[in-house]
Amino acid sequence: MPIQATAARIHQYGAPEVLQFEDISVADPVGNEVRIRNKVIGLNFVDVYYRRGSMPVPEFPAIIGNEGAGVIEAVGPNVTSVKVGDRVVYGHPSYGAYASVRICDADHVVVIPDGISDEQAASSFLKGLTSRYLVKEIVALTPGDTVLYHAAAGGVGLMFAQWAKSIGVRLIGTVSDSKKAEAARAAGFDEIINYRTEDFVVRTLALTNGEGVKAVFDSVGKDTLEGSLATLKNRGTLAQFGIASGESRPINLLELAPRSLMVTWPSLPSFIGARTELLAAARDLFNAIQTGVLDVTATRVYSFEEVITAHHDLESRRTVGSAVLRV
Incomplete structure (x- = not known):
């Protein structure tokens, strides 16, 4: 009843x-x-x-x-x-x-x-399963790769850092204040950029000797889209998975051509839609x-x-x- x-x-x-x-x-x-x-x-x-x-x-x-x-x-x-x-x-x-x-x-x-x-x-369940597919299924990350992650001190960001660090990825993270910078560094981010006081594009390119990063993981959206694309190396990947600052502008595919950039919007249901996928991802998380x-x-x-x-x-x-x- x-x-x-x-x-x-x-x-x-x-x-x-x-x-x-x-x-x-x-x-x-x-x-x-x-x-x-x-x-x-x-x-x-x-x-x-x-x-x-x-x-x-x-x-x-x-x-x-x-x-x-x-x-x-x-x-x-x-x-x-x-x-x-x-x-x-x-x-x-x-x-x-x-x-x-x-x-x-x-x-x-x-x-x-x-x-x-x-x-x-x-x-940890939603954030952990999300960080898992970001680390393991979007781009083939290998030891020594450098990536940029926006909102590094968020729940997904802190888990992403720990998981990515365990496979030897070099991590650059953006934050908004010193408290968040401390949390991000403790989780494993190698370099921290305070986007309120620094230009994250300039700083990221300086940290990579002008080459750019292999991937950008971006849940912010409108405010970071242009900069995220600018920080990518040739054949780099932008994974946008949130719109905290609002919806990003539409992207003309032709603007990706000069550096053969890839852009994707991954969503959790695509990775755990089947019961077998959910159980396998959960086992990995646990x-x-x-x-x-x-x-x-x-x-x-x-x-x-x-x-x-x-x-x-x-x-x-x-x-x-x-x-x-x-x-």
Whole structure:
């Protein structure tokens, strides 16, 4: 029978204050569904995109959020991959995480191994799987390669640095202040550029003796597009995977021709769309955590009731590393 839960819903796009706490009714799972009692909800900048309408929600009222960890309370009749009592984590496309209890497709959840906490899982699943495909599947990175990463002190950036450093990549990262520079350097970035006080194009080219970098990983978008292209070496790759500063202008393919540049917009569903792909990527992520390649400790923990404050901090880029909501 349905149970009562609490959700932070939006009835329109706008500032963080559009998030409203409301009582909801959560039905019993059917088919391949599971019912999860959330323990920790992951915070990601994509949540801001959905809240302010940069990315559309299916309908109003909407429960945003793509990532969380919790305990399975009930399973549908077709579920065989998990059972009641399992600790699980889920990510994209499991839309609707900002709730104390939620229904989720069993194909989107993964059992959390012993030795990894709910907080670690919820702070690292989406960011960890994203950093994994950036490091391992976009460009063939090899020891000695040099890359540029924007927003180096973000949750994905800090994991990217640790993973890329483990294979010997030289890392240049951009940040906005000294606190973020310290976090980025601790994660493994070799060179830090404060984009508020330095021209990142000039500095990157100086650091590479004018040659440029093999790849740029850019979640900022409009504000960095031109500079990102300018810092690439011949046959370099720009991987843009976010629009924190707004949508980039359209690129005329002919402007890439002089240096044979490549531009791609990778998205997580393309790499974990099949259940087998999700499980393989999750195993790789969990192994990296358990072997110490990745430190995924959340740097900021909010209570669920502080979700509006958390969104203000996300949007103003006051967060360093990963942040979570504890339910």
